[in-house]
Amino acid sequence: MRTFVAPGMGTLLGAALLATALGGAAVAPALLAQSSAVDEIAKYRAALQDGNPAELWEARGEGIWKQKRGPKQASLEQCDLGLGPGVVKGAYAQLPRNFADADRVMDLETRLLWCMATLQGFSDADSRKQLFGNGNERKSDMEAIVAYVTSESRGVPMNVGLANPKAAEMYRIGERIFYFRGGPHDFGCVTCHGDDAKRIRLQDLPNLTTKEGAQKAYTTWPAYRVSQGELRSFQWRLYDCFRQQRFPELVFGSDASIALTMFLARNANGAPFDAPAIKR
Amino acid sequence: MADPMKIRANVTGDTTEVKVLMSHEMETGQRKDAQGKTIPAWFIQSVTATWNGNTVLAAQWGPAVSKNPFLSFKFKGGAKGDKVLITWVDNRGDKRTDEATIA
Numbered sequence: 001m002r003t004f005v006a007p008g009m010g011t012l013l014g015a016a017l018l019a020t021a022l023g024g025a026a027v028a029p030a031l032l033a034q035s036s037a038v039d040e041i042a043k044y045r046a047a048l049q050d051g052n053p054a055e056l057w058e059a060r061g062e063g064i065w066k067q068k069r070g071p072k073q074a075s076l077e078q079c080d081l082g083l084g085p086g087v088v089k090g091a092y093a094q095l096p097r098n099f100a101d102a103d104r105v106m107d108l109e110t111r112l113l114w115c116m117a118t119l120q121g122f123s124d125a126d127s128r129k130q131l132f133g134n135g136n137e138r139k140s141d142m143e144a145i146v147a148y149v150t151s152e153s154r155g156v157p158m159n160v161g162l163a164n165p166k167a168a169e170m171y172r173i174g175e176r177i178f179y180f181r182g183g184p185h186d187f188g189c190v191t192c193h194g195d196d197a198k199r200i201r202l203q204d205l206p207n208l209t210t211k212e213g214a215q216k217a218y219t220t221w222p223a224y225r226v227s228q229g230e231l232r233s234f235q236w237r238l239y240d241c242f243r244q245q246r247f248p249e250l251v252f253g254s255d256a257s258i259a260l261t262m263f264l265a266r267n268a269n270g271a272p273f274d275a276p277a278i279k280r
Numbered sequence: 281m282a283d284p285m286k287i288r289a290n291v292t293g294d295t296t297e298v299k300v301l302m303s304h305e306m307e308t309g310q311r312k313d314a315q316g317k318t319i320p321a322w323f324i325q326s327v328t329a330t331w332n333g334n335t336v337l338a339a340q341w342g343p344a345v346s347k348n349p350f351l352s353f354k355f356k357g358g359a360k361g362d363k364v365l366i367t368w369v370d371n372r373g374d375k376r377t378d379e380a381t382i383a
Contacts, residue, residue, distance in 0.1 A: 051350025055286045056303045136305065229305075229347040 037202045045278060054147055054224040054276035057231040061148030064141050070120030079115035081108070081149065092153035093273050096262045098164040105170045107261045109235045110253040112145055131252050132239075133230040143222070146233040150222055153273045158219065160266040167262065170255075174263025177256060178208070187245040189260075203280070208264060215271035218264050223277040231276060234261060287380035289364045296358030296382055298329065300351045300366050308343040324349070324368045331357065331364050358382050 081091035096107040181188035193208040207213035242250040283303035309321025329337040336355040
């Protein structure tokens with residue numbers, strides 16, 4: 001948007017700015033407008049909190065979790081999310097982690113793909129058919145299962161361990177990716193998420209280099225995005241951040257995506273998990 | 281078949297508060313798809329709530345109601361253990377009824 005200044009207004013504006021600068025305690029009008037917009041968005045979120053449609057995804061996901069599906073006609077109830085087969089409660093708060101059976105560090109979504117392959121016999125192509133919902137009737141089973149599993153960790157403090165050397169390596173790689181700048185815009189995660197009070201349009205961006213910032217951001221994903229009418233997983237969050245940076249497409253469940261998740265999840269340690277949340 | 285609703289009903293004193301979350305696209309008929317074709321309107325037209333066979337709420341809705349709508353209302357009466365039934369019918373004739381027990 002362009003601002004037009006009428007002749008004569010320039011000096012007036014200048015005088016006003018000077019007065020503000022001299023006043024010292026006076027708040028600049030632009031800053032005031034920004035903080036009030038932030039307050040309004042916070043009120044909007046609070047108003048929506050009561051009827052979060054994420055609950056619809058949680059209910060659907062629980063159904064899919066318990067339903068016998070795939071060539072082997074098995075449910076996911078024996079899926080080991082790290083706390084033993086079938087234990088869902090609190091599992092997400094400790095992910096990603098290294099899984100000995102797969103000999104790989106996995107986040108929730110990758111582990112679900114693995115369980116769909118080993119327990120249910122789905123081919124990789126089948127289980128990857130609809131990883132994200134389209135904002136219409138074509139809903140994603142993956143996002144529903146993610147909603148259900150993560151909802152079972154609500155209130156559980158984040159506790160991601162790095163004792164395993166592979167997990168520690170993933171964390172280091174994730175840290176490198178976070179600070180890496182590249183692409184046509186010479187962008188990196190840190191460009192937007194390395195300082196306080198940065199924003200895209202009117203959206204405040206969390207400073208992920210601070211403990212509070214990382215905790216607040218990580219513990220409120222997945223989330224129902226009102227503007228998209230969809231529940232979005234953490235894999236989607238990273239995928240869309242990469243798109244916005246004009247980076248190469250982040251492949252779902254790739255080591256790069258798991259490494260970044262590991263970096264952010266570990267930095268959120270100690271904070272109670274509080275998702276699926278609701279976002280604009 | 282549409283996904284089930286999430287219904288919560290709580291009584292305090294002589295008033296019951298009901299909160300309903302419905303799963304519905306609520307397409308306005310104003311949007312176009314990637315090919316430029318209009319996406320046909322598809323929305324919930326009527327909502328009724330009954331308690332012990334009495335209608336406590338009847339509403340006519342239009343395309344201005346959001347996707348996955350959330351409805352909250354209160355009515356006089358209700359006791360713990362009573363059933364509240366919610367029914368919606370959309371403009372395609374699809375309908376869904378779910379019930380909740382007042383807590």
